[in-house]
Amino acid sequence: MTTTISATHPLPSADLPLNAITAATAAAVEANVANANVVFSAAAQPRGTVGSDVTLGTFQVAVDEPPALGGEHSAPNPVEFYLASLLSCQVVTYRFWAQRLGIRVDSLSARAEGDLDVRGFFGLDDAVRPGYTEVRVIVDVAGPETDERYRELQEVVDAHCPVLDLTLNPTPVVTTLNVGSA
Numbered sequence: 001m002t003t004t005i006s007a008t009h010p011l012p013s014a015d016l017p018l019n020a021i022t023a024a025t026a027a028a029v030e031a032n033v034a035n036a037n038v039v040f041s042a043a044a045q046p047r048g049t050v051g052s053d054v055t056l057g058t059f060q061v062a063v064d065e066p067p068a069l070g071g072e073h074s075a076p077n078p079v080e081f082y083l084a085s086l087l088s089c090q091v092v093t094y095r096f097w098a099q100r101l102g103i104r105v106d107s108l109s110a111r112a113e114g115d116l117d118v119r120g121f122f123g124l125d126d127a128v129r130p131g132y133t134e135v136r137v138i139v140d141v142a143g144p145e146t147d148e149r150y151r152e153l154q155e156v157v158d159a160h161c162p163v164l165d166l167t168l169n170p171t172p173v174v175t176t177l178n179v180g181s182a
Helices: 017-031 078-101 147-160 162-168
Strands: 043-047 051-056 059-063 107-116 132-142
Touching: 017 078, 059 078, 078 107, 078 132, 078 147, 078 162, 132 147
Parallel strands: none
Antiparallel strands: 043 051, 051 059, 107 132
């Protein structure tokens, strides 16, 4: 992995907190490229009819489905968590890159909606994909910069947002099934 420090995106001044994190990470990666690799993990157990209890490091989250999909609507469903992941990743990426590019952001908010055809999930039509067919993200940003500077920020965010990257590019997933006796 190579860091994207260039004339366009130079190593930031470490006088701002998010730039300090970027500078420290760049130094750690330069010292040993293995420092660029991070592994995140999650574990899930069934709960209720179609829900799950998910462990994310030291955090626990509940996942459920609405009644139309067999759940009790006691928690967000998996595709809602995807939207939350995408939006939270967009927000943090906007904040990091605004500091890095020296773009002042006075207010920032994001919202999203996605279209999902349940025929794919239920196997009613194998030509219909089970996931979202389109996701729309709306980012509201305000501050003293020109529209061009905020468009530059959006382009950089879209190029560096990990969850957006997971959506736009195929990611290999390897599933191992362990079958034991009951």
